[in-house]
Amino acid sequence: MVRVKGGLLRGAREGGVLAWRGIPYAAPPVGPLRFRAPQPVQEWDGIRDCSRFGPAACQLPRRRATAFRPASSEDCLTLNVLAPAVGRRTKLSLPVMVFIHGGGYSVGSSQDFPGQGEAFVRTGRVIYVNFNYRLGTLGYLDFSRYSTPQRTFERNLGLRDQVAALEWVRDNIRSFGGNPNNVTVFGESAGGNAAITLMATPSADGLFSRVIAQSPPPGAAYSPELAASWAAEFLFELRRLTADTESEPADLLAHADVAHLLAAALTIQTRTPDARPGTFPLAPVVDGDFLPERPVDAFRHGRAHRVPLIIGTNDREGSAFRGRVDILPTSTPRIQALFASAPADVHKAMRQAYPGLHTKRTSSDFGGDFAFWFPSVTVGSLHSRVAPVHFYRFDLAPRLMHVIGLDATHGIELFALFNHVDTAFARTATSLGGRRVFIGAGERMRRHWLHFACTGVVDSSWPAYTETDRQTLIIDEVDRVESDPRGRRREAWQQFLPDL
Incomplete structure (x- = not known):
């Protein structure tokens, strides 16, 4: 049994891991609490069975027929804790890794990637936490202008949920053997954006010691x-x-x-x-209060929380954004709109950086670099002025991914990182070869992440990223370090988006 704020919990043993699922970290945001900031968790009687996940946040069904789709509900503010099944938990004080799922702030849940986090916990070195937060309309649209004396609509609800989950970790993780003063927040895509945004959120100060942002779109925070x-x-x-x-x-x-x-x-x-090319309506709002300024501006002025940061992207982020997920500025009209808003004297440099911009491959790279790579480079550069930063690029993709033109696209590194290599997708992706090296890349990536979470620094083979030399770890069949990879593109973007 474990006691937390709210009452007693009963978990389950899953192999070499102890798991507690579906733990409420705030009151259900339903009825009068719809569109309100998360409220304190409600106490329960007896022992709460925590052997199953809580419902995911409300979302539309996944578009792929084979995609896993958990039950969803407005009552979704729950988290999960995994701990090594060794020793007495009350005597442990292990580092804590808190993962924030992606999905464009519109889909996804803590159930993404079955077995998520187990490869980290089985090392016996960390406690692993992940959680659900409100998505879409209920979490990321700003209806504050429609508030009345009888009904208040608050902003940034998904972001507030993330802070509430981290506060729960601070207040309760000792009961599971975790150290609340040694917390690493990490996430991918929207989860990476969340991690970056939390670094610029005043109420998150002191809730984490370091951050890992995988393929974040740091520019996705918009004016009221x-x-x-x-x-x-x-x-x-x-x-x-x-x-x-x-x-x-x-x-x-x-x-x-x-x-x-x-x-x-x-x-x-x-x-x-x-x-509105280049924008996305489901994202944090710069409300001047809970999120006082754009995260990029907080980094620019040294006001982001000064914690060590690992940040990086994949080789070809934009190649996955096709068909129904075509949300990036990759079409000719969208690209032309961005050019129209950029200084005229830098158009030539950008077209030289992306020759053949009208082709599918080059336009995909342009859109991916606009949303993910260049903003991440910007954040890494600015934050390196005040805290340690390490930058990576994940280049490895199984052969089939190259054949179909996706390469190391958005999100592929998660399958390696979480050792999620026995699913239908992963087996298909590696059916033409590359399985062994893909697994190996995931093992090396986990070692880097674990070393960072446990010690606050990275392995000595991975140099710091600075504005002077921009040393970047390239994760591939054989890892290597490059100085300012794609520097010509970076220089073009700095002129093209001077106010990012």
Whole structure:
């Protein structure tokens, strides 16, 4: 049994790991708490069975028929803890790794990648935590302008949930053998953006000791004016779906069916990449309060939390964003819109950095670099002025991924990192070869992440990233270090997006 704020927990032994699933870290955000900041967890009677995951946040079904789809609910604020099944937990004080899932702030859950975290915990060196947070309409649209004396709508709910989960870790992780003063936050994609944003969130100060940001889009945090325009568009679509043209906005939002909320959000998501290229409507809002400024600006002025940072991207981030997930500025009209907003005298340098920009491959790389790589380089450069930074690029992809033109695309490193290599996707991806080296890359990556989480520094073979030499670890069949890889592209982007 384990006691936490709220009551007693019963977990389960899963091989060499002790697991507690579905632990509430805040009150259910339902009824009058919809669109409100997370509230303290409610106490329960007796012993709570924590052998199963809690529901995922509300989201639309995955588009791939074979994709795993957990049950979802507005009552989703739960987390999971994995600990080594050795010794007395009360006598341990292990480092803690807290993972934030990705999914564009619209899909995903703590159940992504079955067995997630076990490869870390089985080493006996760390406690592993992951959690659900509110997504989409319920977590990332800003309806504060529709607040009334009777009903308050707060901003940045998903971000507030993440802070609440970290506060739970601080207050309770000793019961599982973890050290609340040695917490590493890491995440991928939207989870990487969350990690970067938390570094610029004042209320997160002191809740973590270091950060690992995998393929983050650091520029995805927008002004209240832009967020308000998305909220207005959403409300128009919601009225259309519900055929309700008379209810006050506060009443409509408070009582709308979740299916209608999800459908209206999908319309806005689908429209935005063409209407406002380079933006995404489900993202943190720079509200001047909970998130006082753009994270990139916090890094620029040295106001981000000064903790050590590992940050990096994959070789070809943009190649996966095709078809129904085509949200990046990769089409000719979207790219032209970005060029129109950039200084005219730098257009030539950008076209030289991306020759053949009209082709599918080059335009995909342009979009991926715009969203992920260059903003990550910018954050790494700025933060290196005040704290240790180490930059990586994941280049390894099984042969089939090269054959189909995806290469080391967005998210592929997670299969290696979490040793998730026996799924249908991973076996198919390695069917033409490359399985052994892919597994090996994951093992090396985990060693780096574990060393960082346990000691606060990286292995001596991985030099620090600075604005002077930009030393970058290239994770490939054989790892290597390069100085300022793709420097020509970086210089072009610095002129093209001087105010990123």
